Amino acid sequence: MPLTMYKLSIPAFKRGFSALGGLLDKAEAFAVESGTPLDELFNARLAPDMLPLSGQIQRASDTSKNAIARLTTLEVPRFPDDEKSFADLQARIVKTVAFLETVAAEDLDGSETREVTLSFPTLKVTFSGEDYLLKFVLPNFYFHLTTAYDILRHKGVPIGKADFIGSLE
Incomplete structure (x- = not known):
């Protein structure tokens, strides 16, 4: 069976x-055991000019939803970036996944050739849908997942590669 835009996106997201939900669970347990305030983890960042943990999760959510919006004709939910707790971040993950579960393989049929144009302050780029997914969306999504992992690891949360990769079944 050939690879499809659906198989390359929805299952990966x-x-x-x-995995991200599991990382947050471990971070909460670590905070309780170590006496680390949850706000210290929630607002932690790797560098002053990077988004904090909460922002990394918000951007992963937005990246996945926006990709579906650009590759299909589906109406995607918009979530304000108003999470204030770990419970809020977990709820954001649940809402994002619930939306992704409504996307059918047929919704992405033909999207590999759909034109997607992104505009940045100093750059405008037009991709085929396939290039958009493979060269922009997936790297961006994994950047934010990895950065969330790195923030938690840097703060001492006992997580490892297996927590990031998740189940192999």
Whole structure:
């Protein structure tokens, strides 16, 4: 069976969010055991000019939803970036995954050739749908997942590669 835009996106997003939810669970347990305030983890960042943990999760959510919006004709939910707690971040993950579960393989049929144009302050780029997914969306999604992992690891949360990769079944 050939690879499809659906197989390259939706399962990867759902798996990433499953791992991210697990990382947040471990971070909360670590905070309780170590006496680390949850706000210290929630607002932690690797560098002053980078988004904090909460922002990394918000951007992973937005990246996946926006990709579906640009590659299909589906109406995607918009979530304000108003999360204030770990419970809020977990809820954001749940809402994002719930949306992704409504996307059918047929919704992405033909999207590999759909034209997607992104405008940045100093750059405008037009991709085929396939290039958009492979060269922009997936790297961006994994950047934010990895950065969330790195923030938690840097703060001492006992997580490892297996927590990031998740189940191999």
